[in-house]
Amino acid sequence: MKFLDISEVSKQTGVAASAIRHYEEKGLITSLGRRGLKRLFAAGVLDQLALISLGRDAGFSLDEIRDMFGADGLPALSRAGLHLKADDLDRQIERLSGLRDMIRHVADCPAPSHMECPKFRQLIRISTRRKRSRQEKRALPGRS
Structure with a gap:
């Protein structure tokens, strides 16, 4: 060898x-x-x-x-775990695709300023709600 x-x-x-x-x-x-x-x-x-x-x-x-490797160093993959990760990736793709589309709209928006663009203001509100939601989840007892 x-x-x-x-x-x-x-x-x-x-x-x-x-x-x-x-x-x-x-x-x-x-x-x-x-x-x-x-x-x-x-x-x-x-x-x-x-x-x-x-x-x-x-x-x-x-x-x-x-944890995906067995004691012999060969893959020992959990099919259920892989399905969960694939589902998580689908959610990320959906979220990022929506964000990408929103950013493209804002980049091309004919409004005189970004703050006058309704979609840009919506993006700001969504971002603020998501940040607040993540902070609240972290503050739950038993979470670190």
Whole structure:
């Protein structure tokens, strides 16, 4: 079995060596030893790092990603958890699409000033309500 040192892993994946060390500290990947001062990894770490990157792009936390790997380092994905994340992404896409459309309208609005644009004023009101709602949720007992 060929082992890759951390610089080879970084070069092949584009993941910074500092991130690789961090992922190891968080328990997402495991080194097999050292060659001098450099950590050594099995070739399978390349796939693990690709899955970690994919998980990060999808909005999973490192803890959630760690839980997606079995003890053998292979993916052990929860289909239900993936469905929940996909639903969450759908909600984000819907919210961001609406925000994008509103911003485009405001950019092209013929009103003399933004404050005279009814949609811009609506955007401000929505933003204020969302911020207030998030603050209220954080203030609930038992939440941190």
